[in-house]
Amino acid sequence: MAGIVGYGVYIPIYRIRVEDIAKVWNEDAEAIKHGLGIREKTVPGRDEDAATIAVEASRRAVVHSGLSPDKIQAVYVGSESHPYAVKPTATIVKEAIGAGTAVMTSDLEFACKAGTAGMQMVMGLVDSRMIEYGLAAGSDTSQGRPGDALEYTASAGGAAFIIGKEKKEVIADILKTVSYTTDTPDFWRREGAGFPSHGGRFTGEPAYFKHIQNATKLLFETTGFKPTDFKYAVFHQPNGKFPTNVAKMLGFSEKQIEPGLLTPIIGNTYSGASMLGLAATLDVANAGDKILVTSFGSGAGSDSFAIQVTDRIDDKRKRSVKVQDLINAHKKYVDYSTYLKNRGSIRKR
Amino acid sequence: MLMEKPSAGLWRKIKARYNLVGNSCKTCGKAYFPPRIVCRKCGRESKMENKKFSGNGEVYSFTKIRVPPDTFKDEAPYIVGVVKLDEGPMVEGHILENGTEIKIGTKVRSAFRRMYVDGEEGLIYYHYKFEPV
Structure with missing residues (x-):
């Protein structure tokens, strides 16, 4: 793969x-x-x-x-x-x-x-x-x-x-990816509008939490993996609270999400957020480590990935610019x- | 106000502006940026070929612009300078202030930035700028 x-x-x-x-x-x-x-x-x-x-x-x-x-x-x-x-x-x-x-x-x-x-x-x-x-x-x-x-x-x-x-x-095999998608109007920007609009608290439970949890659970069902199989996990991070809470709901510890949780210090980089979190996690990961990544996009959907680091990571590490x-x-x-x-x-x- | 409007003007310069693609003379090895049709040294004997420069170099000279042309009036003050590329050519460009003090000899790399934007509906002109390493 x-x-x-x-x-x-x-x-x-x-x-x-x-x-x-x-x-x-x-x-x-x-x-x-x-x-x-x-x-x-x-x-x-x-x-x-x-x-x-x-x-x-x-x-x-x-x-x-x-x-x-x-x-x-x-x-x-x-x-x-x-x-x-x-x-x-x-x-x-x-x-x-x-x-x-x-x-x-x-x-x-x-x-x-x-x-x-x-x-x-x-x-x-x-x-x-x-x-x-x-x-x-x-x-x-x-x-x-x-x-x-x-x-x-x-x-x-x-x-x-x-x-x-x-x-x-x-440097890292992508073992499996799945998605979970519904039509959920939690956040939008019309053509020509300067700023997005959102549904306030509606962006939480029926949007972010529902999609991230369902995509991650689908990944578990299709792979047989469980939270303890992963050394690290990265969840989309619109703020510092949501990813911490969803990690807890899914059975992940704060330590597992720590390297990839960047929003408290750089904000929500939207399309960049989950990917920057994954990059920051790869910066510190070692061969054999499994990483779970679940993104979220309003509208709404989540993509979940099970990733395993290979021993090639050290060969390329000195060429990378570390996120931190x-x-x-x-x-x-x-x-x-x-x-x-x-x-x-x-x-x- | 803008230096150019037609799309073709931008299109012709994209390789040079994005990736510092100049050329060099196969006869004598001298490198040029921007590219030249004929080598200054070899004249009719010149054989020019495209050359992508690394973008790495050092500050040869610089100045801070406080009274800019209209195109850049919202950006002032900003630094422009001459950078001596590792491959030889001297290149003029904006030098970004990223916290490292800029001096003659400061090592720089090329960065990718917007140079200017043609109003609300026109093209966006992307360009190399130099950034202290």
């Missing part, structure tokens, strides 16, 4: 603290930090968008894989903040990583799980031997309406995974007005 042959990540250097957003809206910062389980979030630079983030992450994935970029025969980019409504992000990424022209490409959108949907698509192409290697990226500069609860979490970042099945290249190193290096805090300027929310006319 297909596996991961390389991965790369990108996180902008800018940050805004919960306190700096809360004081604008006369909110209690401590209550928000406690309620959402988040301290600060990333902010894209004025010259960054979902395409630049996907390119930076994908270039790192190519370096990490050790492959020549002309070996990559599929590029899928998942995002809910594609820079163009019509004009693919994936063509920009394909060109910027130096892939050839005989490449299958498309943009994907499924709220926060479009990146993992891309991983499944590439797996299908690789397992059917239509291609040797393909790249799936999840990248977002997500939007939160000023004053809305989402403003505290909606952040920017992304990750890219190159998938293939050549044994000597695979990227998070901690060169942080630049911005105030709320700079945040609005960077997000393009200040209109001059």
Whole structure:
């Protein structure tokens, strides 16, 4: 079965603290930090968008894989903040990583799980031997309406995974993947709307928790695995609380989710969130470790993966840029007005 | 206000702007960015071939722009400079401030960023910028 042959990540250097957003809206910062389980979030630079983030992450994935970029025969980019409504992000990424022209490409959108949907698509192409290697990226500069609860979490970042099945290249086998999908209107953004809308508390129980639990249970049923079989687990992380709670409900410990739980310090990177969590977990995982990943995308669906690290991981480790190193290096805090300027929310006319 | 509007102008420069693809002369080995049709040294004997530069180099010279052209007026202050690529050519470009002090000799790599955006409905121009390593 297909596996991961390389991965790369990108996180902008800018940050805004919960306190700096809360004081604008006369909110209690401590209550928000406690309620959402988040301290600060990333902010894209004025010259960054979902395409630049996907390119930076994908270039790192190519370096990490050790492959020549002309070996990559599929590029899928998942995002809910594609820079163009019509004009693919994936063509920009394909060109910027130096892939050839005989490449299958498309943009994907499924709220926060479009990146993992891309991983499944590439797996299908690789397992059917239509291609040797393909790249799936999840990248977002997500939007939160000023004053809305989402403003505290909606952040920017992304990750890219190159998938293939050549044994000597695979750092982690993907043992199984399943999905659980329903039509659930928990979160949406209409064409041309600047910000998404959501169903408030409806985004919890019937959306996030239902889909993540059902996808994960389906994975258990089809593989026979149980929570204790996994050294680590990564769940989609719209805030710091939801993944911690869903882990507990499914029988996972806090220790299992610790390496991949990034939202408290970088916010919700939407399509990047589960994939960045997986990348951070692979950064610390060793040969033989099993990792469970379950993403969630509003609308709604979850993709669940059982992954097992191979002994090739150490050979490629020194080529990777570690997620934690990227998070901690060169942080630049911005105030709320700079945040609005960077997000393009200040209109001059 | 913008340097170019037509799609073809962007399209022709994509390889150079995304991936620093210039060229070099097979006769003498001299590398060029942006690419040249004829080698300065070899003239009619030149044999040019595409060359993708690594994007790694060091700051040769730089300045902070505080009074920018209209296209970049919301970005000021920002740094532009000349970077000497490891392969030889001198390349002008924006240099990102990522927390590392920029000095002559600072090691940089090429990053992928938006250079400018043509209003609400026009194209987005992506471009290399340099970032301290």
